[in-house]
Amino acid sequence: MSVGEYIRNSQIWKSVFRHPAPTDRRNRVVVMLTNFFLHLHPVSIKQQGIALSYTWCMGGITFFLFLVEAITGVLLMFYYRPTLEWAFYDIQALRDVQTLGIMREIHRWGAHAMVITVWLHMYRVFLTGSYKPPREFNWVIGVLLLVLTLLLSFTGYLLPWDQLAIWAITVGSNMAKATPFLGVEGPGFQVFNTSGYELITNASDAKFLLLGGRFVGEATLNRFYILHCVAIPIVVSGLTAIHFWRIRKDGGISQPL
């Protein structure tokens, strides 16, 4: 008995993997049904549904990049402190001094790549008409995931607290000031400011809500940090689960039922 066989016949191995290696047809079916990670997939699938020239693999790559971002992000959270005093210098140290500081590079490039792969995924879904019945609602969830991906990237953009970061967020968040009815420079905010009450001021409008202050400052850093590391990822995880579940329930990624 070889070592490999000994290990595969041990009680420990068998308690983890409840079936023999997927070398024959039966076990290749069973592995998909019994493994938690694999059970996201169906047992069998139409050949065109997995042809790279058809799918471009962009949805899968997006999900993989999300996982990469989660892992590198958690590692970065061990090091980075979201305060005005430390934010910039922690990132600088990651770049210049720290072992595994490359996590920051991977995190940033992965984020850019994820924005791009989401677009390309939607491009493919549109061009193959895969949003058509019965998958209409999954496309809607996909659009929400697009928004959240952009917001994840946007909130993360601030965290290095360098010139690039704070001014990009300043430019972006200045838009909030012009929100109709809810921003101090938006049309129609005056309707909330009648009869002596000033409901919409620069300390209570949409921009203030976004930044936690009148301008990009410590409160903004804290706010964006929580959004970036906790709030948005939770929502994304939930929506992703629904997105995948619906693909299965709708009979695959494409083509009518």
Next chain:
Amino acid sequence: MLNAHPDLTSSVLIGLGWYYLLLFLMNFVWTIRSYREDGEYANGLPRATGWATYSSILMMMSAYHFTYPPEGFLISLPEAFKAPFDRYFSNPVLYFFLTIVGLWALIALREWWTKPKVSFVLLNASLLFMGLSLTDFDFRQIVGKPDNVPIVAMLFILAFCTWISFRRAVDNDRRIAEGRPLFEQEDNEKVLVWPDLVYTELICMVVLTAVLIFWGIALKAPLEEPGSSVKTPNPSKAPWYFLGLQEMLVYFDPWLAGVVLPSIILGGLMAVPYIDFNKLGNGYYTFKQRSFAITTFLFGFLPLWVALIVLGTFLRGPNWNFFGIYEYWDVHKVEAANNINLSEFFWNGLGKGLPKGSGLNTILLREAPGILLILGYFMVLPPILGISVLRTYFVRMGVLRFLVFSNLILWMAILPIKMLLRWAFSLKYIVGIPEWFFNI
């Protein structure tokens, strides 16, 4: 004699050497393919000869870059090309029209440009153009910014994806015309996910991990000076994926460009499956069966989203002025902007002058032409479209669906319309009520 290219440091040259080496390898593989498949000319010369020659030139260029000292370097774009290119071809108007022409060519010439040979020539042309442009200092400054590298990569990946989809669409349209089964219907047996899919996924993950690590080592993530709320950089740019929206700020006030239009884009995207009543084209590439849907989507995605991001990223410099790709980003560049409102056109045209005063009635009277125009555009135009050019859509969609659909199309069209009005008449606002922050 003054060195004409003081900025061609040896590291740049070595980088370009690698670039041309890769280009050579790419064309070398293509030469082999061509030798095997393209046969010979009548005189017995292989058709691959041209590719072989081109590959050899690339190899020599690569060797030249690797060995030649920066002084007196020969391969670069001449000023005689760059200066006129920047002067005559670099302005937002021409840029926008070229993207529209590009979209038209993409669709109308799809049978031609998706041929492997044609597209390979186009790919080579764009890569060579980029390689030569990289010898220019200002071009390198902007394209080589770490955050911009992904955008350049995206453009090539996007072009590749567009190529695949159009090639498959052309193929399928031909199959439909000839009554043959679709490409997606051939060899479409069910296969087991293990091993067919899980191994693809595994390989994909390994490759991507390698790419990300390599990318992370080769290119440092940008980190500028510590943030300071006093020192405003010029230009101040939003993150790159929002630069299309920032570009819209040239034509619209923030409440439209930054809030309303993005919301409509997202709402419109979500509405797509509910307004596209076409049952055809579900689960395969086609163009003919969904020509309207695909053209509209491509119009929104390529010229109005991607091209505006490229414009905002690479071509907008200090004070959001337009700069050619070889042009130095001069902070003091001045562009005249004497834009006037529609109300001024109207009342001055009548010879009466603008109604003066800040009362509600005066403002409404002053802006009446613009307000009527906007109301007409969004409320009168849809029914007119519904009983004329878009009649078939109206009949098949029903009232509510059609109103949503036509309004989304009209919203999509307001950006190009406003651009045209700005360029043709220097129009600032159609409705201009700064008193209420209500400018359109």
